[in-house]
Amino acid sequence: MNITERIGAARMSGYQWLVVALCTLMNCLDGFDVMAIAFTGPAMTDDFGLTGSQFGLLVSVGLIGMAVGSMLLAPFADLIGRRPLILISLALGTIGMFGAAMAGSVPVLGLFRLVTGIGVGGILASSNVIASEFSNAKNRGLAIGIYTAGYGIGATVASLVAKSAVGGDWRIVFYAGGFGTLLALVVVAALLPESVAFLEQRRPRGALERINRTLARMGADSVSEADLDRAASARADAGRTSAGWLKQLLAPTVLLWITFITIMFGFYFVNSWTPTLLAEEGLSESAAVTAGMAISIGGTAGSVLYGVAARVRAPRVVLIGFSLLSAAMMIVFILSTSTLWLGFGIGVVVGALINGCIAGAYTVGxxxxxxxxxxxxxxxxxxxxxxxxxxxxxxxxxLKDAGASATQLYVGAAAVVALCAVALVALRRHDPESAPAAKAPATA
Structure with a gap:
C-alpha cells in the first residue's frame, strides 16, 4: 500500500484530528465571510443606497472570487504544496476583509470582496483535500462533516458580531473578520503540516524527512526511499490506464456537478438573503439577524449529524434524505417567521439540513x-x-426587484434544492458506496 492507503486503513490518531480541527478553523472563515455580507446587508444597503440587484451583485462578487480561487489557485497546490497555497490564500483573505472594512464606495468594496473571495476559494479547495487525506476510511465522512461544521461556527460568530453592531457601524463585522483571518494565518503557519500525499507524489527536497516526521506524530511507521519509489511506479502504471477518464466518467461527473450546483444554490440563497428579506418583510433588523443566526447555529450541528448518519447508511442515500427535507423545511421556515420563536426553531432545522447537504456533497464525490x-x-x-x-x-x-415576495423566493430556491435528489437517484449505479458492503473497512 502507498502512504495514503496506509492512512486510510489505520486508526485515527490525535494528531490527525488536530489537522482536521485546523481545516475546520479555516472553513470557519468561509462562514464568517458569507454571513458578514448577509448580516450587514440592511445597514450596508442604507449606507450606500443599494437596490436589491446591486446588493445581490455585491454578494455574487465574493462568490465569483471563490470560484476563481477554487479553480485557478487550487492547481498551484500541486506545484508549490497545499500548505504554502493556504498561507497565501489566508493572506489574501486578511487583506480583503480589512479592505472591505475601510471601503468608502461600492466599487472599492466590491474589489475587496473579490479579493476576499479568491482567498477563501483557495483555502477551501486545499483545506478540504487535506482534511480528507489525513482521515482514515471509516471516519472520513465524520471528519468532512466536522470540517463542514466550521462554516456554521464562523457564520454564528459573524451573526453575534453583527447583532452586537446593530444600530452601529457595519464595518465592525469586517474588521472582526480581518483580525480572525490574521489569527488563523498565524495558527496555521505554526501547526499545519504539509500534505503527506503531496510530499509522496511530488517529492520535493527533504520530502522523506518531512513525511516521516508527520508519520511519527501520527504514531505510524516510517517509510524509506524505496517505498516512495514503488509508490511512484504504481502511480505511473495507473496513469497510463487512465487516459480519457473524463469521457469514461462523464455521466457521474455531470450528475455530481448538478448535485453541487443545486445544493450551493439553495445554501447560499438561505445564508446570503435571509436577514435582508426578513427585514424587508417587516421584521426588525435585530429579529431578522436573530432568524439568520438560527440558520447558522443549526448549520454547526447539521454537518456533523450528516457525518454520523453516513457511518450507518450509504452517504448518497443520506444526502437524498437531507436534500428533500431541506427543500420542505425551507418552505415551512418562511411561512413561520411571523412567530419569531417558531421561526427561530425551524431556522435551526433548516440550517442543519442545508449545511448537512454541503457535507454530503463533499463526501459523495x-x-x-x-x-x-x-x-x-x-x-x-x-x-x-x-x-x-x-x-x-x-x-x-x-426577482425581488421585479416584485417577488420572500415566500416566493424561498419556494423557488427550495425547488432547486429538491432537484439535487433527482440527480442523486440517477447517480446510484455509478456510486461504489451505495451498498454498505462496498465501504472499505477501517479501524476507528
Missing part, C-alpha cells in the same frame, strides 16, 4: 473517481458548484 484523478474531479465539481452559489443571490435580487 471522491469515491466516484479513481485516486489518481480524484483531485481533478473534485476540484472541478467544487468550481462548478460555485455557479449555483453565484447565480443564487443575483437571481434572487433580480
Amino acid at each position: 471522491p469515491p466516484l473517481y479513481p485516486s489518481n484523478v480524484r483531485s481533478i474531479g473534485m476540484g472541478w465539481a467544487l468550481g462548478m458548484g460555485r455557479i449555483g452559489a453565484i447565480l443564487s443571490p443575483t437571481i434572487a435580487g433580480m
Whole structure:
C-alpha cells in the first residue's frame, strides 16, 4: 500500500484530528465571510443606497472570487504544496476583509470582496483535500462533516458580531473578520503540516524527512526511499490506464456537478438573503439577524449529524434524505417567521439540513473517481458548484426587484434544492458506496 492507503486503513490518531480541527478553523472563515455580507446587508444597503440587484451583485462578487480561487489557485497546490497555497490564500483573505472594512464606495468594496473571495476559494479547495487525506476510511465522512461544521461556527460568530453592531457601524463585522483571518494565518503557519500525499507524489527536497516526521506524530511507521519509489511506479502504471477518464466518467461527473450546483444554490440563497428579506418583510433588523443566526447555529450541528448518519447508511442515500427535507423545511421556515420563536426553531432545522447537504456533497464525490484523478474531479465539481452559489443571490435580487415576495423566493430556491435528489437517484449505479458492503473497512 502507498502512504495514503496506509492512512486510510489505520486508526485515527490525535494528531490527525488536530489537522482536521485546523481545516475546520479555516472553513470557519468561509462562514464568517458569507454571513458578514448577509448580516450587514440592511445597514450596508442604507449606507450606500443599494437596490436589491446591486446588493445581490455585491454578494455574487465574493462568490465569483471563490470560484476563481477554487479553480485557478487550487492547481498551484500541486506545484508549490497545499500548505504554502493556504498561507497565501489566508493572506489574501486578511487583506480583503480589512479592505472591505475601510471601503468608502461600492466599487472599492466590491474589489475587496473579490479579493476576499479568491482567498477563501483557495483555502477551501486545499483545506478540504487535506482534511480528507489525513482521515482514515471509516471516519472520513465524520471528519468532512466536522470540517463542514466550521462554516456554521464562523457564520454564528459573524451573526453575534453583527447583532452586537446593530444600530452601529457595519464595518465592525469586517474588521472582526480581518483580525480572525490574521489569527488563523498565524495558527496555521505554526501547526499545519504539509500534505503527506503531496510530499509522496511530488517529492520535493527533504520530502522523506518531512513525511516521516508527520508519520511519527501520527504514531505510524516510517517509510524509506524505496517505498516512495514503488509508490511512484504504481502511480505511473495507473496513469497510463487512465487516459480519457473524463469521457469514461462523464455521466457521474455531470450528475455530481448538478448535485453541487443545486445544493450551493439553495445554501447560499438561505445564508446570503435571509436577514435582508426578513427585514424587508417587516421584521426588525435585530429579529431578522436573530432568524439568520438560527440558520447558522443549526448549520454547526447539521454537518456533523450528516457525518454520523453516513457511518450507518450509504452517504448518497443520506444526502437524498437531507436534500428533500431541506427543500420542505425551507418552505415551512418562511411561512413561520411571523412567530419569531417558531421561526427561530425551524431556522435551526433548516440550517442543519442545508449545511448537512454541503457535507454530503463533499463526501459523495471522491469515491466516484479513481485516486489518481480524484483531485481533478473534485476540484472541478467544487468550481462548478460555485455557479449555483453565484447565480443564487443575483437571481434572487433580480426577482425581488421585479416584485417577488420572500415566500416566493424561498419556494423557488427550495425547488432547486429538491432537484439535487433527482440527480442523486440517477447517480446510484455509478456510486461504489451505495451498498454498505462496498465501504472499505477501517479501524476507528
